[in-house]
Amino acid sequence: MSDISIAFTGNPNCGKTTLFNAYTGADLKVANWPGVTVEKVEGRIRLGDVRCRLVDLPGIYSLSSYTMEERVSREYILSGEAEVIINVTDASNLKRNLYLTLQLIELGKPMVLALNMMDILKKRNVVLDIDRLSGILGIPVVAVSAKMQTGLRQLMEKAVYEKTHFSYSTGMKYSAKIEEKITALTSMLRKKYPKMENYRWHAIKLLEHDGEICRKYAPLLGGIAEESCEAEIINEKYDFIEKILDIVLINTGKSSTFTDKADKIFTHNIWGIPIFLLIMSVVFFLTFTVGDFIKVFFEGWLESFSHAAEGLLRSLDAGEMITSLVVDGIIAGVGGILTFLPNIFILFLMLAFLEDSGYMSRAAYVMDTVMGRLGLSGRAFIPMLLGFGCSVPAIMASRTLEDKADRLKTIFMIPFMSCSAKLPVYVMLSQMFFSKYAALAAYSMYIIGFFTAILALLAVSRITGQKSLNGLLIELPEYKLPSLRTVSIYVKEKVKDYLAKAGTTIFAASVVLWFILNFGKNGLVNDISESFGAVAGRQLVPIMTPTGLGFWQIIVALIAGLAAKEVVVSSMSVLYGIGNISSQEGITFLAHTLNNSGFSALNAYSMMLFCLLYIPCIASIAAIKKETGSWIYTLSAIVMQLGLAWCVSTLFYQIGRMIL
Amino acid sequence: MKLSDGTKGSKYRIDKILLDASVTRRFYALGMTQNTELAVLNIKKSGPAIIKVRGTRFAVGRKFCEGIYVRGNGE
Known part of the structure; x- marks a missing residue:
């Protein structure tokens, strides 16, 4: 039994992860x-007998790194940890993809070129001579299709074979002028650093004035490597690629005319933004309408389950306390949240569709002018859009x-976007108080959150006086019909996360809340208003009264919501002892109870x-801390967001009271 | 002329890129070096442009467009 470590590298969006998923069964x-x-x-x-450790690396355009995730890839490749490199390429875009290939070949490591997306070439009636390509490059080349599951075994076998049968190739030959310099530098390196690996690569990097290599071998920078030959080397590489092709x-x-036609609509100078807003409106409209339509069935099941559980517990003589904990605590809390699954499902289905179609980069382009005025590049718009799904991956995408400075500003904005966890709160409250305008009320939160993020960013940019140093530079991939597998992986993962959250965080929060609300300083309480929760909530009533939320129950629910935003809803179920908070009965009962205590639509x-x-939520706070690496930033973000929430709610409530 | 002054549907060749060194390198790595042909697929007034270089479409922000100098394809 032998071990081998293989790294998947390639340009962004060339299908590395799809290939990695196809091998590992990962999702x-x-x-x-x-x-x-x-x-x-x-x-x-x-x-067979070989254990393969596969590493999927973030996409890179070249080995000279620019963004944070590109540095991750470069460092890993250069560390030598990977014994064999699988360079995944988009066969329909070899003109650009082969540039990285040529750089990787110069590294002098065992590697295999994987040609992905051959089906697109086929559709365009283009034939690629794989054997000749392999002959010219001096490395094995294998055509694969992660989608059709073809060539996978052959590619892996080649990679394993290359580990032991690799023969060093110098890579492409440059013009005589560059080759002379490489030769001279190589002999200098040989003398000065006799134990160095791959002199040729180091010589090329020195000629390119690569930052890291120049720092390491600074004494060699004068003389031959005085002037950077980077542009010439790059030009010669691209010329070589043209010749190969x-x-x-x-x-x-021809390249895809469909993408050109679609871009005329989606990136239209005037209609681009309205079309984007329309697309997002459709996403949320379907989330509310179709989601609510399916939700009715879930509510029915939950109610039957709740009754059955109560009946079972009573027949088992489980006692009032246990029955209450299970029915009013766990089932009400966790079950209440599960009924929102259809809305969550539709939302993620829509987002997956958008992400896989190729529209995301277009949204970045369309919004670039607006974002530029706010001191950010349009690229920052993608993490913002992802924030509609979940803040945690959105915060990570800011990398x-x-x-x-752009990263910090984007991370600050993301929590203002309405993530899927806030959806149950909007759905519950709007159905309770805004009847036929419920969808509109819920949708307005998305708009308000979006504009608050923009205003907050504008304020930050004004205060700090910082403008983005980096403009927009993003590849616009070809549009494609979203793949069923990709969309299903995406949605399945999100639904799994949601269920896991219901079974862990929300379950725990519901149990804790039940205890806090059923115990007081004298032990078990009959009146919930004497419980620990009530006592703690009341302390904050004076602070929250100006916002219209000066009710201890609401305050307890909001505090519990820090665990996860859905917990606000499950807490309301537990606080008001409602078995099924999203059913019509539950809604009517809670609305009635709240109305009686002076809690109105306002x-x-x-x-x-x-x-x-x-x-x-806590998970987002942890992500902010991880990505910024600063407690000061994280705490300031928390304080600012809390302050902003208080100010906006107070302003709205007080003005509303004056008008109504 | 600057790329920002380019017109939709026109083809140009890159003369030089006068941007921050790391950004220039990024453009180079994407194949946008001197004499490379590019096509302007779309450009917004005081906004970004969509260009096609070596078969790939890129959205390029205004700030970058102002630092990329191009000349007419035949010049």
């Missing part, structure tokens, strides 16, 4: 925009931004605003 997220993978991911497979491609067809909307803007 890593893939989408049709550059920068989906931001961290290296490992998986293990066995090929002239030989290996037969019947070079694709080159500038640190208070409800204020609560929705507060939930939209106040501190993100």
